[in-house]
Amino acid sequence: MKISFKIVIxxxxxxxxxxxxxxxxxxxxxxxxxxxxxxxxxxxxxSKKEKKGWQKKCLTVxxxxxxxxxxxxxxxxxxxxxxxxxxxxxxxxxxGYCNALYNLSTLIDKEDLSFNQQELKQWVDQLHVFEExxxxxxxxxxxLEEQRRDKERLQAVDSIRYYFDNNYIKIINGAKKGxxxxxxxxxxxxxxxxxxxxxxxxxAYVTVDQDDVYQFFLxxxxxxxxxxAVLIEQEIVGIVSKNLDEGFKEGxxxxxxxxxxxxxxxxxxxxxFADTAKQPSxxxxxxxxxxxxxxxxxxxxxx
Numbered sequence: 241m242k243i244s245f246k247i248v249i250x251x252x253x254x255x256x257x258x259x260x261x262x263x264x265x266x267x268x269x270x271x272x273x274x275x276x277x278x279x280x281x282x283x284x285x286x287s288k289k290e291k292k293g294w295q296k297k298c299l300t301v302x303x304x305x306x307x308x309x310x311x312x313x314x315x316x317x318x319x320x321x322x323x324x325x326x327x328x329x330x331x332x333x334x335x336g337y338c339n340a341l342y343n344l345s346t347l348i349d350k351e352d353l354s355f356n357q358q359e360l361k362q363w364v365d366q367l368h369v370f371e372e373x374x375x376x377x378x379x380x381x382x383x384l385e386e387q388r389r390d391k392e393r394l395q396a397v398d399s400i401r402y403y404f405d406n407n408y409i410k411i412i413n414g415a416k417k418g419x420x421x422x423x424x425x426x427x428x429x430x431x432x433x434x435x436x437x438x439x440x441x442x443x444a445y446v447t448v449d450q451d452d453v454y455q456f457f458l459x460x461x462x463x464x465x466x467x468x469a470v471l472i473e474q475e476i477v478g479i480v481s482k483n484l485d486e487g488f489k490e491g492x493x494x495x496x497x498x499x500x501x502x503x504x505x506x507x508x509x510x511x512x513f514a515d516t517a518k519q520p521s522x523x524x525x526x527x528x529x530x531x532x533x534x535x536x537x538x539x540x541x542x543x
Contacts, residue, residue, distance in 0.1 A: 259334045259377070261302035267337065267370060268298040268307055273363060274345060275314055282352040287317040304334055311337075315344070322352065335374045342367050393468045396440075400460065401475050403439045408479055410436065411456055415520035415539040419454045420446050453539060460533040469499075469531040476524055476535060480506055488519070498525035498534075517541040 272295050280288065294313060301307045308329045315326045326347050329340055342364065355363065414420035424446050425433035432446040434456070441461040448454050462468045481490065489509050492502045508519035523536040 259304065259374070263334070263370075263373075264302055264304055264307055265300070267334075267341070268301040268310070270363070270367060270370070271307070271311060271314065271341065272298045274341075274348075277355045277359070277363075278318065278348065278352050279354055282322055282349075283317065284321045287321055290317070304337065305331065308332065308337065311341070311344075318348070322349065324349070335371060335378065338367055338371045338374065389465075389467075393465070393471055396468060397471045397475055399439045400442075400472055401479070403437060403442075404476060405479050407436045407438065408483060411537055412483070412520060415454075415456065415537050418539060419448075420456055420539065423456075424454075453541060455539070456537040458535040460535075462531045462533065464531050466499075466526075466531045469526045469533050472533045473504075473524060473526055476533070477504065480522060480524070485519075495525065497528055499528055499531075503534075514542065 275291075275295070275298075283291075290313075294310065298307075298310050301310060308331060311329050315328055318324065319326055324347075326344060327340075329337070332340065345360075345364070353360070410423055411420070414423045420432075420434075423434050423436055425435045428445070430447070432448075434444045434446060436444070438444055438458060438460075442458065443461070444456070444458045446454055446456050460469075460472050462472070477490075484506060485508075487508050487510065488506055491505045491507070493505055494501055495503045503523055503525035506522035506524075508516050508521075510516040510519070518540050520540055521538050523534070523538075525534050526532070527534055
């Protein structure tokens with residue numbers, strides 16, 4: 241009984257997130273209603289002969305592509321019969337079609353329409369009902385997609401937490417001992433590889449500047465996903481905060497390259513510069529241009 245119930249729910253769920261052939265057919269009937277209320281004098285004889293076959297196809301249409309083609313047949317016939325120049329429908333989505341059909345109705349000469357004012361209002365109102373239903377469907381799709389992405393984000397953050405938590409102390413100890421000697425790998429020319437893994441979509445390396453100061457860099461690529469970037473940053477803050485040595489505090493400094501124009505800093509708050517310079521410093525932030533997460537550790541200036 242439980243399995244059957246789940247199957248029914250699944251089919252109902254799938255049916256609510258796609259444009260059904262019934263929805264397309266209703267729009268086809270709505271198009272026929274508009275066409276039927278254009279006076280016969282507005283059509284050439286050749287167009288009138290095709291009318292019944294065209295109407296039959298509209299009443300049974302089950303794909304938006306076919307409905308667009310049928311609509312353009314109607315537009316073409318009306319154009320050639322009246323000398324007007326109504327626009328042709330492109331390959332558009334359901335909601336776009338509803339809007340385009342309404343716009344089309346406003347371009348038809350009023351003298352060619354047999355709708356009275358009340359009937360025309362009812363026709364337009366029903367079209368707006370179709371639009372609202374489609375907006376609801378699209379909203380549901382977006383919500384379901386966001387739920388799926390939230391699940392993927394949490395899975396990604398779980399993996400990042402695992403690897404970062406395992407490696408963080410090694411990074412800090414490498415900085416304290418100088419030159420990150422315990423984690424530095426091969427020389428890549430302008431940087432050094434590191435002998436640790438931080439998970440998918442991560443890049444880690446060590447550089448050395450002209451003053452022989454070594455710096456560890458770690459980037460997490462998020463494919464411009466700001467939500468994911470915020471979650472990653474929060475995880476790293478949590479891990480760093482619980483492992484800070486006495487005297488270290490969290491602060492921030494202005495940097496226009498990062499979200500909110502600030503980058504987080506964790507450094508030693510010594511009374512003298514020499515005390516601070518004997519400790520590593522940490523930077524963390526979300527890059528504005530791509531929402532990648534940036535993490536860095538600079539070795540002590542005084543070794």
